[in-house]
Amino acid sequence: MHRFWNLFGYLKGAGKSGAGHHEPSVNDSRLANLLENTADLVSFYDGDLRLTQFAARLGDIRGSAMVAGASVWEIYPALADGESREALDRVLRDGVPCTTALHLVPNRKPLRALLFRTSDGLGIIESADMHAKPVEEAEHVKLLHQATHDVLTGLQNRRRFSERLDEILSDANGPRERSALLQIDLDDFKSVNDTLGHGTGDTLLQLAANRIRGVLQDGDSAYRYAGDEFAVIQYGKGQPGDAEWLAEALVDAFKAPFIINDIPLFVGASVGIAFGPQHGTESEELMKAADIALYAAKRDGRGCFRTFNRSMMLLLEQRENLRRSLRMALERDELYLEYQPLIRPPATIVGFEALLRWNHPEIGLIPPNVFIPMAETDGLMDEIGRWVLEQACRQAMTWPSPLTIAVNLSPAQFLGGSLTDTVAQIIDSVGIRADRIELEITETVLLEQTVDNLDTLNTLNVLGIRISLDDFGTHYSSLGYLKNFPFDTLKIDQYFIKDLVTDQKSQTIVRSILSLAHGLGISVTAEGVETEGQARWLIDEGCDCLQGNFLGAAMSVSALRDYTVRPLQEVHDLEGQGRHK
Numbered sequence: 001m002h003r004f005w006n007l008f009g010y011l012k013g014a015g016k017s018g019a020g021h022h023e024p025s026v027n028d029s030r031l032a033n034l035l036e037n038t039a040d041l042v043s044f045y046d047g048d049l050r051l052t053q054f055a056a057r058l059g060d061i062r063g064s065a066m067v068a069g070a071s072v073w074e075i076y077p078a079l080a081d082g083e084s085r086e087a088l089d090r091v092l093r094d095g096v097p098c099t100t101a102l103h104l105v106p107n108r109k110p111l112r113a114l115l116f117r118t119s120d121g122l123g124i125i126e127s128a129d130m131h132a133k134p135v136e137e138a139e140h141v142k143l144l145h146q147a148t149h150d151v152l153t154g155l156q157n158r159r160r161f162s163e164r165l166d167e168i169l170s171d172a173n174g175p176r177e178r179s180a181l182l183q184i185d186l187d188d189f190k191s192v193n194d195t196l197g198h199g200t201g202d203t204l205l206q207l208a209a210n211r212i213r214g215v216l217q218d219g220d221s222a223y224r225y226a227g228d229e230f231a232v233i234q235y236g237k238g239q240p241g242d243a244e245w246l247a248e249a250l251v252d253a254f255k256a257p258f259i260i261n262d263i264p265l266f267v268g269a270s271v272g273i274a275f276g277p278q279h280g281t282e283s284e285e286l287m288k289a290a291d292i293a294l295y296a297a298k299r300d301g302r303g304c305f306r307t308f309n310r311s312m313m314l315l316l317e318q319r320e321n322l323r324r325s326l327r328m329a330l331e332r333d334e335l336y337l338e339y340q341p342l343i344r345p346p347a348t349i350v351g352f353e354a355l356l357r358w359n360h361p362e363i364g365l366i367p368p369n370v371f372i373p374m375a376e377t378d379g380l381m382d383e384i385g386r387w388v389l390e391q392a393c394r395q396a397m398t399w400p401s402p403l404t405i406a407v408n409l410s411p412a413q414f415l416g417g418s419l420t421d422t423v424a425q426i427i428d429s430v431g432i433r434a435d436r437i438e439l440e441i442t443e444t445v446l447l448e449q450t451v452d453n454l455d456t457l458n459t460l461n462v463l464g465i466r467i468s469l470d471d472f473g474t475h476y477s478s479l480g481y482l483k484n485f486p487f488d489t490l491k492i493d494q495y496f497i498k499d500l501v502t503d504q505k506s507q508t509i510v511r512s513i514l515s516l517a518h519g520l521g522i523s524v525t526a527e528g529v530e531t532e533g534q535a536r537w538l539i540d541e542g543c544d545c546l547q548g549n550f551l552g553a554a555m556s557v558s559a560l561r562d563y564t565v566r567p568l569q570e571v572h573d574l575e576g577q578g579r580h581k
């Protein structure tokens with residue numbers, strides 16, 4: 001108690017300095033110094049009982065509640081009534097210090113605090129010495145820590161993040177122009193979490209938090225505010241230099257693999273930077289700006305940082321416009337299908353893959369890789385997918401009967417649970433044989449809602465529809481999928497085909513896929529065959545089916561009619577060359 005009373009004696013005059021007061025006054029810089037360093041939880045209030053100054057440690061513990069101007073009741077709600085209220089009134093009226101019990105956390109043992117009148121208001125000390133039971137203090141601090149920190153990574157949490165952002169943006173006296181928000185997103189976290197399990201995902205997040213901590217400088221504070229989304233707030237720094245330096249350091253820190261259970265995982269980080277107040281005077285606005293910059297970093301290839309600028313905003317607006325017009329595209333007949341041949345060597349057209357196109361009236365042709373993800377996030381993929389399937393099946397009905405039609409399915413089409421009904425209805429209304437339809441899915445379908453989606457695939461299989469696994473080798477190819485579901489076809493992604501002739505590694509991978517698939521009785525199609533050399537290599541290795549610009553690019557319905565003869569001739573030539581080898 002001795003130390004506390006000394007401190008109290010010193011502080012009684014604090015809160016307002018200057019001569020003319022009958023109470024002893026305390027030099028402002030010494031007070032500031034003391035408040036910065038004391039372990040005691042001291043705070044001062046003016047005549048209206050609004051917070052004027054407080055110990056730094058109190059700020060650490062209470063977070064945003066400790067904002068200048070907050071009323072004493074916001075900070076200590078327990079002072080509003082009961083015995084504590086009486087004590088407060090008494091102290092203010094009589095000027096006699098008094099200790100009182102404060103319930104900070106409901107249903108927990110109260111803390112004791114000393115209330116004392118100052119020259120112009122009130123002072124409160126929750127001194128470590130004052131807590132009758134140190135365990136309570138520890139518990140109290142622990143609870144407050146839990147409320148403001150993320151349990152998994154120990155970084156400050158979302159609540160603290162928004163509080164801090166509000167704080168710095170509203171700090172009229174502070175160096176507002178020198179605050180920076182860096183949003184950090186882990187590239188490919190979702191794949192790790194989905195394929196290697198949440199345990200690995202959690203470990204990865206902890207290691208990621210450590211790497212972020214490792215590059216922080218004085219005055220930077222780091223937060224985890226959602227799943228794999230982290231942020232750093234910089235305040236009172238030399239901008240833009242410091243933020244850019246930190247962003248660079250963050251990106252570099254994520255370049256080395258994370259080793260979890262002896263598995264090296266390459267998970268990069270993308271960073272978006274926005275500066276307050278020029279990119280936003282409200283926290284929401286600043287977060288949006290940083291988010292747009294982050295989006296730009298991801299679009300530019302990930303593993304890099306971008307600083308917000310207005311032209312990004314324009315790009316985003318264009319994207320939003322695009323999004324809006326996509327809703328109308330079906331009605332306005334702007335979507336159509338092209339068909340790309342699938343060739344069984346030496347020269348048999350097995351069928352065609354339907355590839356969706358959007359001809360935007362002002363922009364022109366927009367690639368499916370751009371608008372399909374939009375349709376997926378906007379909940380349009382069900383409707384568009386249904387249209388594609390029906391359109392493609394009707395087209396296939398105009399071809400000779402053995403020719404098949406391959407149609408891509410988006411994972412979004414599996415979500416509603418009505419995919420099998422939709423497919424059955426279309427087969428019925430078009431009158432096509434189910435075994436002429438091949439539905440292409442990617443591994444993402446198997447990653448999400450695995451059991452339901454497997455059920456859906458099995459039902460489609462029972463209908464007689466063939467199922468192929470598209471883009472094989474580019475995701476976290478898990479051989480478990482091949483065991484769990486009887487795929488008819490496996491499509492090797494063009495990534496492995498493009499340098500097939502010269503790259504030994506690609507050759508080894510393609511050979512292994514061929515032998516694996518054939519061992520399981522699965523047919524293999526090579527995608528993106530662009531050259532004769534690739535085609536010949538694949539034919540020699542026993543690839544069942546080829547697809548690519550060398551054999552025929554995706555083409556419109558009208559071009560399809562002229563197609564039949566010419567490429568067949570080319571492939572015949574190819575076969576001849578193959579024989580003479």
Ligand code: C2E
Binds near residue numbers: 355388
């Ligand atoms: P995918 O299903 O793997 O389709 C093959 C992609 O490779 C097509 O791109 C095709 O035009 C392209 N391609 C074919 N041969 C070659 C070649 O020799 N060289 C090169 N560089 N590329 C070649 P496209 O049409 O841009 O489609 C991209 C992706 O968009 C498709 O990849 C598919 O995932 C998706 N997609 C297209 N149509 C649909 C659809 O109707 N529904 C869904 N859900 N996705 C679709």
Ligand code: MG
Binds near residue numbers: 353408440470
């Ligand atoms: Mg495909």
Ligand code: MG
Binds near residue numbers: 470493527
């Ligand atoms: Mg593909």
